[in-house]
Amino acid sequence: MSDAAGTGTGNGLPPNHPQTGARKIGVLIANLGTPDGYDYWSMRRYLNEFLSDKRVIDYPAWKWQPLLQTVILTKRPFTSGANYKLIWDEERNESPLMTITKAQTAALSAALTERYGDRVVVDFCMRYGNPSTEEKVKALIAQGCTKIVFMPLYPQYAGATSATANDQFFRALMQEKRQPAVRIVPEYFDNPLYIEALAGSVTRAYAALDHRPDLLVASYHGMPKRYVQEGDPYYCQCRKTSRLLRERLGWGEDDLHTSFQSVFGTEEWLRPYTVEYVAELAKAGKKRIAVIAPAFSADCIETLEEIQGEIQEAFTHAGGERFTYIPCLNDDAAHIHALTEVIAANLAGWI
Template identity: 75%
Template sequence: MSQTLPPGHPAIPPKRVGVLIANLGTPDGYDYWNMRRYLSEFLSDRRVIDYPRWKWQPLLQTVILAKRPFTSGANYKSIWNNEAGESPLMTITKAQTAALAAELPEVMVDFCMRYGNPSTESRVKAMIEAGCDRILFLPLYPQYAGATTATANDSFFRALQGAFRAPAARTVAEYFEHPAYIAALADSVREAWDAMDTKPEVLVASYHGMPKRYLMQGDPYHCQCQKTTRLLRESLGWEKDAIHTTFQSVFGPEEWLKPYTVEHVAELARQGRKNIAVVAPAFSADCIETLEEIEGEIREAFVHAGGETFTYIPCLNDRPAHIAALAAIIHENLAGWI
């Protein structure tokens, strides 16, 4: 039923439900200043680097950000989507959003980035202005970690603080063991396996790393990664030693979760495992860590140690099975709202 507003009353948009998906983020460009802005925001997050600010910020702003934007920028340049003028992560996240919008016509679907653009704050504001009085927030991280899921949620709730009419809000929990996610992951591995002439002797499931002390402090990420690997192996019907769990992207001097992917693949080659494949179950979309680190540094370590065939199995990206899995997870969390 339409509502007649008195003269001078501000317009009231029709009420609707919003679904906001969030990914890690990307620089706007690979030049020095764009990289510096992005890295400064990322590495200033206390969920990512929890060293005391008085100690960390001077080091970050003077030493690290004087050099790292050049090396990181070169890495981004090597994978940049020049046609679209953006990083692959941005391109893929846009495609995921469009696919989910088609799958969920009853809600408004949008995306944000924890670091960089579009910011969480800007997209929450846009959703509220569009009439969303209920927003479901989905961090695109299958496994929970303080440095990923939690900081994305932090950013979402900060964005709600400034709203005159704050919407009802829900966040989606980690989905590392959701049957639809595991099935989509297993399907991607089977498809890759069927397309290979030389079958790998080992599948390496490489997850983003974190300092070991986070595990000791109670972060469940390590355990959830291990369970994802086990469920993937069981879904494939493989033997226990057919898939190895490893961790990549080590940063700083302290010990991180082991085994390190770059060292493990080299050791596999030295042991005579000449043909391997690598999958990255912690990443919902291909990005710098997969397209440059796995396809570059990790591949090179394997070949240099004597390996012959190295196959990277892409992330689930906007595969139909992945979109269907995310849509199912969203529907489960929208109960009572639609």
């Protein structure tokens, strides 16, 4: 008797067995996230998810959650919502980070399709907010992806960015009956193509100016100093990124400085703080500066509002005269090329 006897399918499977198509490889890129809107409740949901992440705020829950739920989430959604409103795309009804991430995904999909055909499926998810990591993992598996390359869009590794994105990806896999094979793309801060893309953005920005800035400030997202002391490599990778960029540009040490932004809470964070540092530069006679944010793969609230708002104002109020912000790499062709090559290296042996 054949294996198919009595099944009604002719292939040895039960009559209601799920259909299976051609096997594909998924590429899932992940960014931090964005609220669904800048209204109070959208902001509160987003901030609650973000600030409840133990990778971001590692205080014991009994100590942190009462403060978060009763004080911070009562006030902060209003101030954060007002900041998001300043940069919100009303026509698309989404934040710039969402718009840019969609454009990056489309560009990467086109590049990888040109190279591999329809065997690779590219999509994106957000660590906080929508679309969720779980939703997109399910979607890739439903499309026949038996292997997934997961890429957090953070050039430098940090527990509060790369690691928590990976955590969420693995949580999503825990929900699957049949898990795909997976690979995690590591940090790429010293990848020559990434450094080349950064250098190109600086060169173009300087060429468009009618003056040469006195120096370039590379402003990275900050973190508590304690995290570095506990083993997080982020600080060292940021410093090396700055050095590699400076060397690629052929500049001296006085031409590019490193600082850290987005300080939160009462702990000491990585120094110097950008908002204070640019004011010190202005008072010291550096009246014309440029600022770049190499840790951000896409322009977002920290670059469009914080750097071009609070940080620029601090520089101007201290006597600064010319402030130039150099946009993130976003979906620039050189950036997409760098990301494509990083992904291709992680596809080796699979396709």
